[in-house]
Amino acid sequence: MKPKIYITRKLPEQIIEGLSRNYDVRMWDQEDIPVPREVLVEEMKEVEGLLCLLTEQIDESLIEQAPNLKIIANMAVGHNNIDVQSATKRGIMVTNTPGVLTETTADLTFGLLLATARRMMEAEDYLRNGKWETWSPMQLTGQDVHGATLGIIGLGRIGEALAKRAKGFDMNLVYFNRSRKYEQEKELGIEYQPLEKLLQISDFVCVMLPLTAETAYMIGKEQLELMKGTAVLINTARGGIIDEKALYQALENREIWAAGLDVFEEEPVPLDHPLLTLPNVVTLPHIGSASIATRMKMATLAVQNLVDGLSGDTPRNLVLL
Ligand code: DGY
Numbered sequence: 001m002k003p004k005i006y007i008t009r010k011l012p013e014q015i016i017e018g019l020s021r022n023y024d025v026r027m028w029d030q031e032d033i034p035v036p037r038e039v040l041v042e043e044m045k046e047v048e049g050l051l052c053l054l055t056e057q058i059d060e061s062l063i064e065q066a067p068n069l070k071i072i073a074n075m076a077v078g079h080n081n082i083d084v085q086s087a088t089k090r091g092i093m094v095t096n097t098p099g100v101l102t103e104t105t106a107d108l109t110f111g112l113l114l115a116t117a118r119r120m121m122e123a124e125d126y127l128r129n130g131k132w133e134t135w136s137p138m139q140l141t142g143q144d145v146h147g148a149t150l151g152i153i154g155l156g157r158i159g160e161a162l163a164k165r166a167k168g169f170d171m172n173l174v175y176f177n178r179s180r181k182y183e184q185e186k187e188l189g190i191e192y193q194p195l196e197k198l199l200q201i202s203d204f205v206c207v208m209l210p211l212t213a214e215t216a217y218m219i220g221k222e223q224l225e226l227m228k229g230t231a232v233l234i235n236t237a238r239g240g241i242i243d244e245k246a247l248y249q250a251l252e253n254r255e256i257w258a259a260g261l262d263v264f265e266e267e268p269v270p271l272d273h274p275l276l277t278l279p280n281v282v283t284l285p286h287i288g289s290a291s292i293a294t295r296m297k298m299a300t301l302a303v304q305n306l307v308d309g310l311s312g313d314t315p316r317n318l319v320l321l
Helices: 037-044 060-064 084-089 102-117 120-128 157-167 182-188 195-201 221-226 244-252 292-310
Strands: 004-007 024-027 049-052 071-074 093-095 149-153 172-176 204-207 232-235 258-261 281-283
Touching: 004 037, 037 060, 049 292, 060 084, 071 292, 084 093, 093 292, 102 120, 102 157, 102 204, 102 232, 102 258, 102 281, 149 157, 149 195, 157 172, 157 182, 172 195, 195 221, 221 244, 244 258
Parallel strands: 004 024, 004 049, 049 071, 071 093, 149 172, 149 204, 204 232, 232 258, 258 281
Antiparallel strands: none
């Protein structure tokens, strides 16, 4: 009997072709609708391998209902949707897809920074809604990006890739990280600062951290109060790192100037979310890694990790506790 695999979202044919030679593959057949929890629970009863997305909560209760499960391959670099501790306790491997999405996510982050600083979405609406009647001196004016100070919170792969882009805009670079990155400091000319200082001196603050117990709500009222009144906050990492209520207050009261958000604590973000009512918020639907090439690479890597794990090899992207 072939080992059973479950894939929680419809993936392109070329990604999964060949898998059925060695595995009994079942896949949720919708592209834009997540697998219902009860379907997933049912499927988990027999599977040895699970390929999932960040939209599935692979928690302890689900893991307990999967007696044959050997590996959970997440098609994302972030793995806060998986209870890695519970999986590891039961000897189940967890993998992610780092590396392949670094540049694409850094591109989007810098794009969002530019769009927020220069009010691009607001300006487009202005034009399309027939408000553009003349050119005027202070119309839709924003913040300069060139020469400004960029504070990167979390100098991992994507943070570094972002710093490289910012260098091209002659930005001054500072970072906060739980450990110093001496090599990158030299290479990129980026300076370490304690978080409080970074928040005080940066014109742009980009959150580039994984969501963990330590980073949850790391940016709250107290941190936002330290930021400049002209500062822009960008988050393309995970919503739960910023306290959205505090952010709403800071933006509404113009304690900070604007925010660009690709991620939210609850996704999809409810349309009546207060942050969506503010003109100084630019929002995107979690598309940091969404280029065709990168999404194909992520899916391919997730499948590779799954196959490696099931065939007794150590997957290249094992998540360690
Ligand atoms: C990830 O990989 O964690 C991103 O959020 C989606 O690409």
